[in-house]
Amino acid sequence: LSFTRNILDGEHLVEVNPYFEAAMKDSGLDEPTVMEKVAxxxxxxxxxxxxxxxxxxFVTAMDxxxxxxxxxxxxxxxxxxxxxxxxxxxxxxxxxxDIAAIYRMAYREGCKGVTVYRDGCKSVQVLATGEGQKKMDAGDSATDAGASTVNAAYRSRPDVLSGFTQKVQTGLGAMYLTVNEEDGKPxxxxxxxxxxxHSITAKAEAIGRLVSLALRSGVPVRDVVAQIKGIGGEHPVFRGKGLLLSIPDAIAWVLEKRYLTDEHVKSVNDIEVSKKCPECGKPLLFQEGCLNCPACGFSRCG
Structure with a gap:
């Protein structure tokens, strides 16, 4: 009937259903304050x-x-x-x-699917009313507070740091990864x-800067590795028992090998790769997003 539309730059506009607006005008109740109250x-x-x-x-979906x-x-x-x-x-x-009860009822009623939406369950929604808007506003406040905490934890760079440089062969050429440490941590x-x-040089620099920003802001190296490990690229290369899929995957490999040797980090982009074909044992080739065996025709995608 009347709702708040969240637009760019954080502005909020109150919009009114035209039929409801016409009925309110006929009753002499179309004042902006009333419409805002409805919203x-x-x-x-x-x-x-x-x-x-x-x-x-004028009964709404929420009624x-x-x-x-x-x-x-x-x-x-x-x-x-x-x-x-x-x-x-x-x-x-x-x-x-309440949501579980709806799912069970949908099954009993013979529905082939069901979609539920709880007002205000997302941090941002295009149309918001009542309690949903209050919930989102509270979330914004919490986000702002969290951002302040992260900024406060950001560590300034000491004048002198030591570390190591490792050469990693990627599908786009040799990459030299330098990791500087403080108290034994990246x-x-x-x-x-x-x-x-070159654009690839710029991309590598950008990834390094973002990883550095995360590390200096207190993000655990395990979480950094989990985010960039397994990201696929167009020119993967074999390394040991697996593949280095891209520049970010190579950076994750170095960080994991150096600092997380006692644990295996499951990537948010998890991809199972194998050096040999499970059918015939011949080497696999990574082509067009798939692992293919030129010997027997085996293929695995995704």
């Missing part, structure tokens, strides 16, 4: 000063119980071969148990590959 509450069900005919006519949302979907599903889609809207106060990373002015 704040997300419903007019409890606004006793509005005429009963308007309150009973309808989740069970009746699902019954509407089930009514259409019974006469349709394909899966019927409908969002079951839940208030911000909905619990995990503090900053410099990745150099190719000649100055």
């Amino acid at each position: 704040e509450l997300g419903s007019i069900g409890d606004m006793d000063f509005l005429p009963d005919d308007i309150r009973s006519t 309808i119980s989740p069970e009746w949302h699902l019954r509407m979907q089930a009514a259409f599903q019974r006469h349709t071969d394909n899966a019927v889609s409908k969002t079951v809207n839940l208030p911000n106060s909905a619990t995990e148990g 503090f900053e990373v410099f990745a150099t590959i190719g000649k100055s002015g």
Whole structure:
């Protein structure tokens, strides 16, 4: 009926359903403060000063119980071969148990799928009403506080640091990775590959700067490795028992080998790679995103 639209630069606009606006005008109740109140509450069900005919006519998705949302979907599903889609809207106060009950009811009613959305469950949503907006505002405050904490933990660089430089052969040429340490822990990373002015050199420098920023801000090296390990590239090369898929994957390999030798970090981009074909034992080739065996035709993608 009336909602707050979140647009660029953090601005908020109150927009009103044209039919609701027309009905309110006919009743002489179309004042901006009323529309803002509707947007704040997300419903007019409890606004006793509005005429009963308007309150009973303009019922919103949030006024309808989740069970009746699902019954509407089930009514259409019974006469349709394909899966019927409908969002079951839940208030911000909905619990995990409430959502579980909807899933079970969807199964009993014969629905082929179900979509639920709890108002305010995302840090940002395009349309927000009532409690959902309050929840997002609280999240913004928490984010700001968290950002301040991270900034406060950012360590300035000492005048003198020591470390090591390792040469790593990548599919794009030899990369020289320099890791400087403080108290035996990685503090900053410099990745150099190719000649100055080339795009690949710029990309390697950018990755090094971001990894350094994370390390100097207190992010554990394990988390850094997990984020960049397994990122695929167009020219992977074999290294030991696996592949170095890209420049970030090579940086992760060096950091893991040096600082995490007693544990295996599961990558958020986890890819299983093998040097030999599981069918015939011949070497595999990485082509167009797939591991292919030229000897027997074995292929594994993704």
